[in-house]
Amino acid sequence: MKRRLVFRVNERLVDAEAWEETLALDWLRRELGLTGTKEGCREGDCGACLVLLGERGEAGPVWKAVPSCLLALGELDGRHVVTIEGIAAAGLTPVMEAFLDQGASQCGFCSPGFIVALTAFLVEGRIDPVRTLVSIEGNLCRCTGYGSIRRAADRLTKDFADLPRDLGARLAVLGKRGVLPPSLAALMTSLPEPGSRPAAAPEGLNLGGGTDWFVRNPDPEPGTGVAFTDRQAGLGRIERTGDFLSVGAAVTVRAFFEDLLVRAHAPGIEAFEAQMASLPIRNRATLAGNVVNASPIADMTALLLALDARARLRSASGTRDLPLADFFLGYKKTALRDGEFLEALLLPAAAGPVRLNFEKVSKRESLDIATANTALALRTEEDRISWARLSVGGMAPVPLAARAASEYLVGKIPDAATAREAARLALQDCSPLSDVRGSAGYRTRLLERLVLAHFVRLFPDRGLLEEFWP
């Protein structure tokens, strides 16, 4: 819909009547002539279109790199976008100089995206070598082979090792050291007031991060009514409510993995974050969107199924809860009724923490859709499994809760025979297809191994590896 939007782009305040569903990328390039932001794919896979987005957090603005090709203009209201032009307004920055010293820009088409990603890395201020690489995992470069880019990034990691923790102080340092023009850095400590109230329209199209929807609708028709879940009060929270851990519809994948309640409930879960999409996508993608999209190979859905999640659906007439396994009716078909939206995902937490493992194989190890995935959550008492949930993705038209296998596991000792039987039972529910990501036969062979891998990983002391692969 058309409404009044007020936001900042670099150092300039924009106050405009505009179509909310316009892509930020198009608008920046065409309306503002900010052509430093490039289109390399229009589907979130290349990072050439990255911009810095400042949005309201609990304690002031939060800055992240996000793909502008999957970002609705309406999402900018009351926010601040920084593009390469804003970063470069006062000339070369240390990030750019590191690139130049290493020859990290060849054809240069990817360069603005990388500069934005690494600038975001410094603005976020959590500097360590692992995060350095993660910060550019959403950017493709076809020319350099990344060697020079990694060398440049590593140097920045050294040069900016101890940035202040407080955003204001950090931005001041970054301004002083030329990472951002000081005037821009000063503006980035606060956000403008939104121009208008967005529609809270559960009847219309609800968008989370848009990382699925815009891939399917790369040229949205003006007039498509959209409501953004992150603009609705309370949907961005993870909280303990009674026996459940409630994950609001607007919670992003990144926020989920970083959340302390989540980490306490499934210790070690953060290790699986890297297997889902890329940082810029995780910055935007929601768990709710992952679920509603109902893709059979959705990674967060596989995790949620193993965590035994329920979907809380809200409509004008109230809410209803549904086991997540019952939410998927067929290929990309869900139990969501007209006028209903997914308000939260509820993780039963009364019985205490679970042990969790997630397995995913894709053609490329990172930033790729799974060929098959599976998650196993369980609790043990003494030697035996006392509770288990196994999920399977990529093996049927819907994400599967492997019910028979899950039930079978209860009361069993996790030995090789148990694992093999669980794999056999899980495969009984499967009807994989052959497609560009793999043949049906491959998927079957793979899934069996991934289920066995769960047990190897969760019970490392049982000598399972030796039994399976003598």
Add this chain to the structure above:
Amino acid sequence: MKSWNPESVQNVLGRTKYIDDLPEPAGLLHGQPVVSKSAHGKLLSLDASAALALHPSVRVLTARDIPGENELGTAVSDEPLLVADEWTYRGQSLALVLADTRSLARRAAALVKIEGEELPVVTDPREARAKGMIILAPRTMRMGDPEAAFRDCAVVVSGRVESGGQEHVYLETQGATAQVRDGGGIFVLSGTQSPTGVQEAVARNLGLPMNAVEVDAPRLGGAFGGKEDQAAGWSALAALGAFVTGRPVKIYLNRKDDLTFTGKRHPYSSDYKLGLDAEGRILAFEVDYYQNSGACTDLSPAILSRTLFHAAGAYRIPNLRATGYMCRTNLPPFTAFRGFGAPQGIFVMEAALHKAAEAMGVDPIELQRKNLLRTGDSFHYGMPVEEARTERSVERALERSAWDRKRTEIDEFNRTRRDRKRGMAALPLCFGVSFTKLMMNQGGALVHVYRDGSVGVHTGAVEMGQGVNRKIQKVVALTLGIPEARVRIERTRTATVANTSPTAASTGTDLNGMAALVACEEIGKRLSAFRSESGLGDAPWETLVSKAHEARVDLSAHGFYATPGLFYDGKAERGSPFAYHVYGCAVLTAEVDVIRGTYRIDSATLVHDAGNMIDEVVDRGQAEGALAQGLGWALLEDLRYDGTGKLLSDTLSTYKLPDAHFLDFPLDLEFLADAPNPKAVLKSKAIGEPPFMYGIAGYFAVLDALKAARGDRLRVPGFHDLPLTPEKALDYLSGVIP
């Protein structure tokens, strides 16, 4: 400011203007091709009424609107600009829709109704050959008498090798803007590696003389061969639109269209037979290449010839027969891509050698070392091997990578670990430099010294990230004896340097840098004559130049360079087709996850012969980038068409190319020291393509690890079907691939 590449400075500031970034001229129309929706069919009717009704700005152009010749093919006339009667691949242009905005043009294009009669589709090269669908005649290179030599062999192995296609994924997609020029004629701003090729195509399609068509090539956002011949069609369509409507027209493909409509690296299917004596010396090699050429000839003949020239890899083979077939299929015309047919040939050679090693129960490195080319040998096309640096590179790479120690460590690791296995492999490199088409080995330059002492350089080279402008800038600065900052490399345009060869075959600097050097020497000669005549002594450059100008000395010069010594007798398949060869060696290690069938490259050691480097930063970047693409081709990039000729990997979410994690391993790169090359500008060597081949070592390193998982790595049979995706790895581990 440090001496950074001035163009890179603009890149990182986000100020480089690629085609879609430039301000659009007033009245611009956007063009969107209407393409075939099946791989083979007869066009019966094309109904544009719904498209035209969408918006008054919509225009629909078809073959009938082409005033000149409806043809793009240069080697063979088999590629219409717009299909008039029969389409031969899916995504072939049938009409061009023009409209005020890009999204209108796209929507209108979707409304054009095509009726056609479906015709049979062939996608497999062997099937095409069996049906006689061959482009031109098969071609054979021969040396010695392989048939006889096989009889003397102690070991003979044979097999079949597959290698897949590869999408370029230049980050900037194909595009062009065309405008009618004052006084008639057409100006095209084209994202091309071949401005003259575009000029010729536009002239031909519009029925204009070449001088009525001016083509400018701005900096490209990557090309890799994909914008050599295949940029012409989009430019020609934009030119057609401008010519017919009188308004500027821009065509800029989105990613999906670019992936679907354009050609890629040729897939090959090959049969080989290799014979060795009991000591492991190669005596005879026979190979048949079935090149999947796609639906149109495009550059396939030149690519096939490079395959044939590289049939023996880096090895001395006394008796050899290599035959290539260009198989016509109903897929988009496969085209130039870094390496240009050589990787496909070299992969077959390596596969054969690895198979022989299995048969003999020896480590492949032994056979590789035993058979390396040496100075004084002869290539199978009759050219003597001059200054071979094969052994030098290989020995150095083995030393630098601590091969023997690593082999022991890997064997030990493999003995103790069940869930993971490691592997290692080497690739010795020998790559011939020059266009295989003789005529193309020429370059031109126009150098202006302005009277303030600054210098403007025009050449035929197109900058696409490979650093050619940087190198030419240095060549000019060095030759004139002035600081680099005084030298500016101008955008490539056909009106300043004419009849240029495409910037391809790694020869950009060799040809254009040399032409610039020739021009600078000419100006230098005039200036030094003037210096002594006028008694200027050691007056600074600026003074010299301004005085020379006052004295009416010509401060501009055109330089021309044609690579000397090249000749080739196509009938005898004998000659000297290359100016020189590039040598090197890669050692790669890999680790396989035996449970999941996934793997990663652990390390790479490259020893590479780059001659006397003009710019080490550029050369390092080229070597690293080429290795990355080579690894992508060998392991990851899975170009898939289904049996109906539909591209399945038609987005970047289904076509995966290397990302930063995939390439997160230590890379040790050493350039051969003391390796001047008298055959190229400032004793340098071309660098764009050769290091691509190193990716092949990645295939064999992963395979080595997989073999270790299956048993005795020296004897277990491998398989040679590239890319070695995780799917194939698991199929091999679980015995589905025997």
